[in-house]
Each structure stands twice: as C-alpha cells, then as structure tokens.
Amino acid sequence: MVKGEDKADFSKFFKFQDFDKTRGHNFRLFKERSHLDLRKNFFSQRVINTWNSLPQSVVDAVSINSFKNKLDSFGKYFIEGY
16 A cells, blocks of 8 residues: 555555655654544554554565565564564
C-alpha cells in the first residue's frame, strides 16, 4: 500500500512524516492523536508503530513475497533479541 502496489488509496489511511529523522526508514508514517477509543483501535492506527520500527532492509523489499520473507527473518531476530 505504501509503495502503490495495492489499489487501496493510501492517503485515506495514512500520511508520511513530514520531517526527517536520523533513525528509521524512508517510509515512516505519521500517527495522528486519537481522543476516542474507537479511533485508537482502527487498523490504520494500530500498525503505525510496528511499521515505523521496521529496518530499511525490510521496507525496501522489491515484492510482496520478498517483504514477507524479510519480515519473517526480522521477526525471528527481534524475538530472539529479547
């Protein structure tokens, strides 16, 4: 969805962060504040922290299958690290 591989309209769900930070990847998403519990539980709000924590190598995957494989590898490393 972030790279335009999906037909869903990205802008209806997410916004990119406007400012550059030294950490993270190029596709960091902005998380809007939510005052209602209903909004806090939306999919688009729940996935942002996880997405922003991914390394550049996972986000740069060239295909969906490549992304899934890299995500699985990262998840195993992440879990073993704790």
